[in-house]
Amino acid sequence: MIKLNPKLSQKFSYTLLCLAAILAIVPVILMVFIIIKNGASAISWEFLSSMPKGGMRSGGILPAILGTLSIVSCAIMVTLPVGVCAAIYLNEYAKDNMLTRIIKLAIVNLAGVPSVVYGLFGLGIFVMFLKLGVSIIAGALTLSIMELPVIITTARSSLGSVPYSFREASLSLGVSRWQTIRHVVLPNAIPGILTGAILSIARISGETAPILFTAAAFYVPHLPHSIFDQVMALPYHLYIISTQIPNMPKNIIYGTALVLLMMVLTMSCIAIFARIYFRKRRKW
Amino acid sequence: MVDKIKIENLSCYYNKKCVLESLNLNVVKNEILGVIGPANSGKTTFLRTLNRMNDFDITYSRKGSVYLDGDNIFDIDAENLRRRVGMLFAMPIPLPMSIYDNITYAPKRLGLVTKKVDLENMVESVLRDSSLWDEVKDRLGASAMKMSGGQQQRLCIARVLAINPEVILFDEPCSGLDPISTAKVEELMVELKEKYTIVLVTNNVKQASRVSDRTAFFLMGKLIEVDKTDKLFVSPKKKETEDYITGRFG
Numbered sequence: 001m002i003k004l005n006p007k008l009s010q011k012f013s014y015t016l017l018c019l020a021a022i023l024a025i026v027p028v029i030l031m032v033f034i035i036i037k038n039g040a041s042a043i044s045w046e047f048l049s050s051m052p053k054g055g056m057r058s059g060g061i062l063p064a065i066l067g068t069l070s071i072v073s074c075a076i077m078v079t080l081p082v083g084v085c086a087a088i089y090l091n092e093y094a095k096d097n098m099l100t101r102i103i104k105l106a107i108v109n110l111a112g113v114p115s116v117v118y119g120l121f122g123l124g125i126f127v128m129f130l131k132l133g134v135s136i137i138a139g140a141l142t143l144s145i146m147e148l149p150v151i152i153t154t155a156r157s158s159l160g161s162v163p164y165s166f167r168e169a170s171l172s173l174g175v176s177r178w179q180t181i182r183h184v185v186l187p188n189a190i191p192g193i194l195t196g197a198i199l200s201i202a203r204i205s206g207e208t209a210p211i212l213f214t215a216a217a218f219y220v221p222h223l224p225h226s227i228f229d230q231v232m233a234l235p236y237h238l239y240i241i242s243t244q245i246p247n248m249p250k251n252i253i254y255g256t257a258l259v260l261l262m263m264v265l266t267m268s269c270i271a272i273f274a275r276i277y278f279r280k281r282r283k284w
Numbered sequence: 285m286v287d288k289i290k291i292e293n294l295s296c297y298y299n300k301k302c303v304l305e306s307l308n309l310n311v312v313k314n315e316i317l318g319v320i321g322p323a324n325s326g327k328t329t330f331l332r333t334l335n336r337m338n339d340f341d342i343t344y345s346r347k348g349s350v351y352l353d354g355d356n357i358f359d360i361d362a363e364n365l366r367r368r369v370g371m372l373f374a375m376p377i378p379l380p381m382s383i384y385d386n387i388t389y390a391p392k393r394l395g396l397v398t399k400k401v402d403l404e405n406m407v408e409s410v411l412r413d414s415s416l417w418d419e420v421k422d423r424l425g426a427s428a429m430k431m432s433g434g435q436q437q438r439l440c441i442a443r444v445l446a447i448n449p450e451v452i453l454f455d456e457p458c459s460g461l462d463p464i465s466t467a468k469v470e471e472l473m474v475e476l477k478e479k480y481t482i483v484l485v486t487n488n489v490k491q492a493s494r495v496s497d498r499t500a501f502f503l504m505g506k507l508i509e510v511d512k513t514d515k516l517f518v519s520p521k522k523k524e525t526e527d528y529i530t531g532r533f534g
Contacts, residue, residue: 095342169377169440172337173390173447174367183393184379282380 035258042255056219056241057248061256063223067136067231068263070224071215072205074140075147080197082144083151087193090152091159092181111149116209118146123213137227139215143204150200158192159185191278195271202267206260208235218244234260288313288451288481289334294348296329296338303329305505306348311451316473316482318496318513320489322528325502327485331453334483335369336362352451367394370444374456376436378428383420386428386439387411390447406446414442414472434465441472452476454484458491470495489529493517501525 004012046060053059086103094100122142132138162185170180208216216236224231238256241248289311296304304326311317319327332338333346339362350357357365379386387407391397397406407424411417416438420431428439437457444452454473458466473482473495486492492499493513500510501524509516509525520526 165373165375165377166379168337168373169379170389171340172335172366172371172373173394173443174363174365175390175393176363179393183389188380 032261035254035261039251039254039256039258042249042251043258047252047255048259051221052219056245057252061234061237061259063220064232064234064237064256065259065263066223067216068205068234068260070136070227070231071139071143071211071233072201074136074227075143075204076197076201078140079144079147079151079200083148084155084193086148087152087155087159088181088186091156092177092185107149107152110145111153113146114209115146115207116212118142118210119213121145122210127214133228134213134215134217134230135228136215136224136231139211139231139233140227142210142214143207146207146210147200147204150203151196154196154199155189155193158189158196161192162188188282191274191282195275195278198267198271198274202264202271205264205267206235208239211236234263286313287311288353289483290351292349292351294330294333294346294350296326296333296344296346298329298341299343300345303505304333307507309500309507309510311481311483312498313481314477314479315497316477316484316495318492318499319483319485319502320487320492320499320528321502324504326505327502328455330502331371331455331483331485334451334453335366335371337366337371367447368449369451369453370447370449371453372437372440372444372455372457374459376433376440376460378431378436378439380429381427382425383428383431383439384424387443387446390443394447396447410442410445413445413476414438415468416442432465434461434468437461437465437469438472441469441476445476449480451481451483454482454486456485456487459487466491489531501528503528 048060048065049062050060051062090100090103094103119142122138122145126132126138126141127134130138132141166184166188167180170184171177175183204210211233215231216233217230218232218240220230220232234256238253238260241256242253287310291307291309294304294307295302303324307330319330321327329338334350334357336357338344338346346358352360352365352368357369379389381389384407387410388397388403391403391406397403408417408421411420416435419435420426420439428436431439437460441452458469461469470491473484476482477497484492484496496513498510499513499516501508501516501520501522503524509520509522511521516525517529520529526532
C-alpha cells in the first residue's frame with residue numbers, strides 16, 4: 001500500500017471532491033449554452049404567438065405553448081388540493097397503524113413508477129374507461145396522479161417544519177385540532193407547500209410520456225376550445241419536429257427546446273425567490 | 285375551603301411504565317398549589333394530565349379520576365376542559381403573529397368575543413392583568429416573536445387570561461427567565477390567585493416557598509408529602525422531603 005502523507009492526501013481528496021461537485025454544473029451550462037446558441041435566432045414574438053405553418057417547418061408554436069400551459073394548470077389544480085389534504089391527514093391526524101403504513105408505502109411506490117407506465121395507465125383509465133378521450137383533462141389527470149406523491153411529500157415536510165410547540169400552545173387554549181391546523185399550522189406551512197407546487201409544475205411541464213397517449217396531438221390546426229380537446233404540447237411537439245419531420249430547420253427545433261427550458265427554469269427561479277422571500281419573513 | 289380539583293387514585297403510564305402512582309390530592313379554590321420534586325418525579329405528567337394535554341401522546345395511558353368542580357375531567361370534552369384549565373409552558377411559546385393577534389386568537393376561535401370593540405377592551409384588560417400593557421400598548425401590531433423572553437411569558441399569561449379559565453397550570457414558567465422577569469411572573473401569580481386557582485410545578489424550591497400556599501413534594505412518581513407551605517418547609521414530616529428541600533439531593 002502506498003502511504004500518502006496527511007497533507008498530500010488532504011489535498012488530493014479535496015481536489016477530487018471539488019471536481020465531482022464542479023462536474024455537476026458542467027452539463028447544465030453546456031446544455032443551456034448549446035440550446036441558446038442554436039435556438040436564439042428562432043425566438044421572436046411571431047414564433048411565440050402564431051400557429052405553425054408549412055408542415056410545422058415555419059411559423060410559431062403558440063398551440064404547443066398553450067397546450068402545455070393548460071394541461072399543467074389543470075393538473076396542478078387537481079393534484080395540489082388532494083395532495084395537501086392527504087398530507088394534512090397523514091401528518092396531523094393519522095395514527096401509526098396498518099392503514100397509515102400502507103398509504104405511506106403506496107406513496108413511496110407511486111413515486112417510483114416510470115412515467116411511461118403512468119401514460120399507459122392514463123390511457124386505460126381516463127381515455128378509454130372513463131371515455132374522456134385523448135384530451136387536456138385526461139392528460140392533466142394522468143399528470144396529477146404522477147405528481148401526487150411529490151406534492152404529498154413536500155407538503156408533509158412543510159407541515160412537519162412548523163414547530164410542534166405552536167400546535168401545543170394553540171391546543172392548550174382549548175382550540176380544536178382542525179382550527180389549530182387551519183389558523184396556525186397551515187399559514188406557516190403554505191410557503192413550503194407553494195414552493196413545492198411550483199417545482200412540481202416545472203417538472204411536469206417537461207413530461208412527455210404521460211401525455212403521449214392521453215393528451216398530446218401531432219398537429220391541431222386550431223387552439224383548444226375546452227378541456228375535452230386534444231392539444232399540442234411542447235415536449236411532444238419537440239419530439240415530433242426533431243424526429244418525424246424531414247428537413248426541419250434546426251433553429252426551430254432548438255428554439256422550441258429553448259422555450260420549454262425557459263418555462264421550466266423560470267418556474268424554478270420563481271420557486272427559489274419565493275423560498276428566499278418567505279424565509280426572510282418567517283417569524284420563528 | 286372549597287376543593288376546585290380533586291384527584292382520586294390517579295396513576296399514569298408511558299409505554300406501560302408507571303410514572304405516577306395512585307395519587308390522591310386536592311387543589312383548593314383560589315390557592316396556589318406548588319409541586320416540587322426532582323426530575324422524573326412525575327410533576328409534569330401530573331400537570332399535563334389536569335388539562336389532558338397528555339392525550340396527544342399515544343404511549344400515554346392512565347387510571348383513576350380527576351374531578352373539576354365535581355365533573356370527572358376524563359368524561360368531559362377535552363377542548364372544553366382546556367378552556368377551563370389554562371396552561372403555561374416552561375418555555376414561552378408565542379404564536380408567530382402579532383401581540384394583539386396572540387391574545388385574540390383563542391377567544392376568536394372559541395367564539396367567546398366577536399365584536400371588535402370588545403376584543404380591543406379585552407386585549408387591554410388582560411395585558412393590564414399581566415402587567416404588560418405599559419410596555420406594549422404602542423406596538424400591539426408588532427410580532428410577538430420579537431419580545432424578550434420575560435415579556436413573551438407574560439404575553440402567554442395574558443393569552444391564557446383571555447379565555448377566562450378557572451384554573452391555570454404553570455409548568456416551570458420561569459425556568460428560561462432572568463431573575464427580574466422571574467420576580468414579575470411570581471408577583472403576577474400571587475395577584476392572579478384572587479380570581480383563579482393555580483397549580484405551579486417548579487424545579488425551584490425557593491420559588492415554591494415564595495409563592496405557593498400549599499406545597500406538594502413528589503418523588504419517583506409518588507406524592508411524599510403535601511402541607512401548608514410554611515409547615516412543609518419549616519418542619520417536614522418525611523425525611524425525603526427534608527433532604528430535598530435542604531438540598532441534600534435532587
